[in-house]
Amino acid sequence: MIWNEEYETMPREALEAIQLKRLQHVVERVYATVEPYRKKMQQAGVRPEDIKRLDDLRRLPFTTKDDLRDNYPFGLFTVPLERVVRVHASSGTTGKPTVVGYTKRDIDTWAELMARTLACAGVHRGDVVHNAYGYGLFTGGLGFHYGAERLGATVIPISGGNTKRQIMIMKDFGSTVLTCTPSYALNIADVMKQEGIDPSDLKIRVGVFGAEPWSENMREEIERKLGIDAIDIYGLSEIIGPGVSVECIEQKRGLHIFEDHFIPEIINPETGEVLPPGETGELVFTTLTKEAFPVIRYRTRDITRLITEPCTCGRTLYRMEKIKGRTDDMLIIRGVNVFPSQIEHVLMSIEEVEPHYQIIIDKEGALDVMEVQVEVSEEIFSDEIKVLERLAKRIEQELKETLAVSCRVKLVEPRSIQRSEGKAKRVIDKRKS
């Protein structure tokens, strides 16, 4: 179901006209009310009236997480605190958290976007939404909560933790929708198995999963183990929280961005240059309707590409591909951007290879060299040298085709790649020492 037919299926031209009007308005507002924005624009020599076309967006300076930190906690709010009815904050793994604020109208906008999100994922009035996202400073819990209520579903505000109890409640209350992180969904599946509970005893039909990157393989695993449709949702507190983009249940291919509220751009993370449609780079968002905490060209550090082809679901909104990685993970090898996730993808596509790998980058003279170490499992092992050498060559070739940069593949013994807490250290960059 499409929650807001008018905006979600609007012809592109009309949508872009609305975007421009809203962009001009938000730029004027931040220029007038937020000193750090005004200063940055003055330094860049651009004034609000210079925004005449959507393309002029690229003349505006970027906003980064550092800007948010420098103006901690409320320095980038455009309204006095009396008008802010709620704050959320992202977990600051390094230093202070990032604080965001909402006016009454922002909360309303957010509920609308989350209702759209849930509808896009196939949720409807009458569904019982088991909301296991954390409630609190994190935007996940309350974001989903308000959206599900707006949609007319029944919300179970269970939050995280105590998985056995969660499963009991899902079963007893007849929950039809599960909302949580993808890793928690897998955890639920595992506990169900331990407890001898058959997923088909539950009524869960669809899961809306986000707040962390997850692969297609993980989707397949969740869908298989829980017998549901698993939908990817994207959002970050700096933009609004969940409700920025979501896959449609019809396609599960690319996340529709609510472009009447957010303008996406894809940039080269090195140069800041805007990339042509379809190219992969860093995702940047400008919020168009937020009141308390609008952001201009916020660098998400997430890597993806935009899909501009129309979707069969009827929405005219552009899609973004599932997040490929973080700019923080990006490696630059001889000038080419390489993501560990691309390497993982290639290894997984070569059927026999277990994706236990490590990337070692070093310099030979002035040249970057990349070595990919792949563990030899019993499935790929052979007593013949030539078979193993052929395999290493094949991985090298496929990596070269995908990455557009050559690397050396070294076969190593199982478990020779260091693992910590089940999570392997994937990259060793010896250039940085």
Place this chain on the structure above:
Amino acid sequence: MKVEQISIFLENKSGRLAEVTGLLAKNNINIRALSLADTSDFGILRLIVNDTEKAKAVLKEQGFTVGKTEVVAIEVPDRPGGLAGILKTLGEKGINVEYMYAFVQSSGEHAIIIFRFDDIDSAIDALQSAGVRILRGEELYKI
């Protein structure tokens, strides 16, 4: 007619070979024949032992990647030209040798050669029709 051989994946790191042989010694497993093939990065250690299944189990337990293959062991007179004749026979029948290794029996009268063939059954037929003595597994494990 076929002999079981185990193979072990080894990185080229000092001490790895000693670890394998030490592990086998500790578990009272005797090595009958051995060969090591290597590249600059890794090696494949091939062994014929008196207890294949046990050797495989203890090595796997220690995290080694272990494989099992069937090979052919033949007896060759320990004199010049002993091997050449056999290889000539195989060549004429179009049988490919993937790899081979040899050792001399303590009696000194015969050498034993281990062959790994692509097509083991045709290889055995060819060897038999040429009158070559093929050792049974048990004979070899017990040496």
